[in-house]
Amino acid sequence: MTLPTQAAVVVIGGGIIGCSTAYHLARDHKADVVLLEQGAITSGSTWHAAGLVGQLRSSASITRVLKYSVDLYKGLEAETGLATGWKMTGCLRLATSEDRWTEFKRLATTARSFGMDMHLISPQEVKRMWPLMEVGDLVGASWLPTDGQASPSDITQSLAKGARMHGAKLFERVRVTGFDMRDGRIVAVRTDQGAIACEKVVNCAGQWARQVGAMAGVSVPLQPVKHQYIITEKIEGLAADAPTIRDPDRRTYFKEEVGGLVMGGYEPNPQAWFPDTASGDVPDEWEFRLFDDDFDHFEQHMSQAIARVPALEHAGVKRMINGPESFTPDGNFILGAAPECGNMFVGAGFNAFGIASGGGAGWVLAEWVMQGEAPLDLWTVDIRRFSDLHRDRKWVCDRTLEAYGKHYTVAFPHEEYESGRPRIVSPLYERLKKHNAVFGSKLGWERPNWFAPEGAEPRDVYSMGRQNWFEAVGEEHRHVREAVGLFDQSSFAKYEMSGPDAARALDWICANDVSKPAGRLTYTQLLNTRGGIEADLTVARLADDKFYVVTGTGFRTHDLSWVRDHVAAGMDATLTDVTEDFGTLSLMGPRARDVLAAVTTADVTNTGFPFGHVREIAIAGHVVRALRVTYVGELGWELHMPIGATGEIFDALMAAGAPFGIRPVGYRALESLRLEKGYRAWGSDITPNDTPVEAGLGWAVKLRKNTDFLGRRALEKGNGALPAKRFAGFTVDDPDIVLLGRETILRNGEPVGYLTSGGYGYTVGRSIGYGYVRGADGVSEDFLTGGEYELVVATERTPARIHLQPLYDVAGEKVKS
Structure with missing residues (x-):
């Protein structure tokens, strides 16, 4: 068969992932697909895989992907006539x-x-x-x-035959040598037997995926x-x-x-x-x-x-x-649209789970390629969870070997990786160490998780119950509720959107109304075409043609790519990553205004600086972007300053705050504080599988405004109907119960969902969990409040109370204005 000169999609790699992707592209989408394998089908690492097929993962979506694999393997032989060696042995x-x-x-x-x-x-x-x-x-x-269990080679050959049956063209002994690029996109795949013009490329090259990606400037961090x-x-x-x-x-x-x-x-x-x-x-x-x-x-x-x-x-x-397998720095495989190239998709780095994952990974990757977005929440395996840090091959190797070594260790809650640290530190790193900070790591950044009290060793001691930091974090939590705390959040991802069309571009991308006057900020979600939540962030309007966007540390590549990818063609709007240009200090607590007033001449009264506003103020001789916003449920400001001024401004705030009891506070207290206020966390409580209506965030969507935005049509389709699930809070009274997320929710003895996050609320004195309650006929408020609830925690049932309002208010407290 002669190599074609053009195709809609070129899949690179003839292992189980490439063959599964080609099969699904051809079967489900009737795509014009060509698969290229430099050797023979299965000849990389697929042929020597052990062939165990497990399904359960900590993510519901990834578990669904693996369950799909099992269902596919069960019926594949009947479709193709080739045995797969599948045995459901348990x-x-x-x-x-x-x-x-x-x-x-x-x-x-x-x-x-x-x-x-x-x-x-x-x-x-x-x-x-x-x-x-x-x-x-x-x-x-x-x-x-x-x-x-299954036979890896047999399954792959069966998928390859199925792909051919549905019209895919598979070529062995064809080596990819490079790409022709135009405007950041691949226009042709170059091979040792000629070039193939194409619209999209899927890199399923296994242990060669890093090298294939590099030909298009794409980083695929595997070892x-x-x-x-x-x-x-x-x-x-x-x-x-x-x-x-x-x-x-x-x-x-x-x-x-x-x-x-x-x-x-x-x-x-x-x-x-x-x-x-x-x-x-x-x-x-x-x-x-x-x-x-x-x-x-x-x-x-x-x-x-x-x-x-x-x-x-x-x-x-x-x-x-004794063969090579591709492993990744966090033990999760790599799927999705490469952020550096407009039309390369990746499926690689399967950590010896390629056979278990192969069927489902090919299914979702084919959907992703053809629809332009993931068909469900695949954040834990999304290639955009990585950053430029992961271009460092030595760092990737060290972290990957640590992840491999943890493959069978006990998975303690809140456990941190140790290799390759410290890598990125804020200017406050040494100062916070002197305050006995115990650091965690997020996308390479060292971040204070908690502060050990005097006389205690500043380190985590992992356990399955309450861990050694429980009481210390409780003191930090109480301090923010009663006085004032200072959080170093310099690792926040930060972008600037500027240009004559910046407002129009963001108006389309953001679900909430960001067209407010300069000086206002907006909390908003970014939605996919299904109405699911792809990002959760704040947008501050600095001028008519300039916006400042702030999002979570781990979402830096993902959110930047999502915004860039959805700026309409022809718009004059430039998005710039300014993460390392700004340090961020969050000043939170009832005495926050007193501290801020002591270090600036700006009017920080509630009248002069209301909630939801942004101002440039001077602190210690530096211009600071002050955002009046909170993630802890207290009076507070995010202060964004030139990164080099962070230490000086920290010192000024600590000195001015001494009479008010200021102290540094860590991320574990932040998590406890946000749980009490019911603030959602993207990646757990809100995901691409969840709409704002289901998540109780409909108030943050501009449906009443006659403006089109990404995801609007999907939301409008559900107008007037009861949502199939609704977000709710739960508490348990047993002080020994530890909630982590994924505990089953029972309503009147029947399972109706599971927790998406969990922790402890020190103000309310109870364990708190959040999750979605599902109902076959939709979920109304009467349905939610009309049931008796239990949570299943480590197989044990415990009584629970449902809460539809923030627990912090339930405790008799009032959010300070």
Whole structure:
């Protein structure tokens, strides 16, 4: 078959992700799609994958993606006539400690929240299901019957055949050598056999995806890591339908294969692959290749596996597989539209979950390519969660190896990564260290999470219950409620939009009305075409033709890209990232006005500086953009200043605030304060799956104004109908209950949703959770208030009260003006 000279979509890479994407593009969208593979189909890392297929993740959307994979694999053979090796054997996850058992109880609750049936079983039941296993050290196990295993090569070949059946053209032995670019977009894919003009490119090149991306200026932060497993000879007594096993406390996994076992693991000292090439890039000629066996490195898994399955000690090893797998700095795979190139999409970095993810990842990636936006909330895997930091290959490698090493460790709440730190610090870093700050990290920025009291060691001690910072954060929380606190939020992402068409551009992109006069600021969402919330931020109008946009640290690349992508063609509006130009100090609490009045001659009275306004004021000889806004439910200002002046202004505020009890406060207190006020957090409480109406944010949408905006049509379609779900708050009285999110909400004993976030409110003295209540016939306020509620927390039911108003007001407090 001759290579075509043009195609609508070119998919690069013939592994499971590329073949699945081509299959879905052709089947679901009838797209004119060409797939290019430099070797043979499956010849990169797909062919040597272990083939375990699990489904449960901490994200409902990613769990849905993996469940889709299972459903696809079940029926693929009937469609294509090629076997997939799919076996729904179920999966046992083993727990040998109380912390692990608590983790599993929380996972079982999450599974039920997401519509899956995970059981917790005893060691005796494990022994009955897997007689060859040693169970004397087990506390118990989780059992997910719908998990399974498959043959990676067979599934991929079946997907490839399905893609061809639906009209896709697949070419092997064709190497991509570069791209022809015009105005930041790819107009043709260059290969060693000619060029293909195209409209869109999908980079599914596996361990080569970083190099393929670089040809178009796209950063794909992944690191190949050596991953080993063995395949044994036949083991007497091993059933053909034996469940797959994950033994995280021993860092190993098992699956049955032709009467023997596949056994591998995730060691705490992984080995990165640094190819012996001048560039350090993965060589093109790596078809069906492996590394030499490394039994010395693998021995740590072998000893643990024999302790679990003693029959392994006498089993012959048929083969050892030692091949590279692409891993990422946070352990999540990479999907979506590349921010640096207008028409490259990426599907790569699957962290050895490519087989489990492949079917669903191809489905959502095909939708993304054809519709221009993700079909559901895929933030945890969106390539736009990264930043320029992730172009640093050494930093990416160090962080990726840490993430690999945590693959099977207990997932403690609030756990922070340690590698590559500190990377980006605000000018206050050393000052805050002197105040005993305990830092966390967000997109490379060091940020104070909490401040250890005098005499306490400033470090996190992780646990499954209340952690060592609980009381200290409570004191910070109370201080903001009663006096005044100072938050270093210099890591906020900040942009300026300027030009004659800046107002028109933002009026289309923003759901709320940003066309207010200069000096006003607006809290707004940015919506997708489904009416879902793609971003949540503030827009301050500095002049008729200049706006200042502030959003969360982690959303820097995502929100910048979303705004840029939706400025209408031909508009004269320029968006500039000014994050590093400005430091940010949030001055919050009932005495905030007293402190601010002491350091500026500007009128900061409520009349002179009302809520929702922005002013330029002078502090310590520097011009400061002061935004009257709060995320804690108290009187307060965000103060944005030239980054070099941050230290001087911090010192001035601390000195002037001493009579009013000012103190620095961290992000954990901020989280507790916002929970009490019911402020939504993007990425958890509000996502692309949720509309402002469902989230209780309809008041922040300009539907009454005769102005079109992105997402308006979708919202108008639902006008007059009850929403299918509604956001609500919940509290529990039991002081030992720890709410984290994903706990199941029961109404009159029946599941109606799950929590999206959780924590503790120190003013109200109770654990607080937020989530969506769903109803088959829509959700009215009477429906919400007319039920009896419970929360399922780590499989245990506890009574809960529903709240439709901010809890801070419920506590008898009044928000200060």
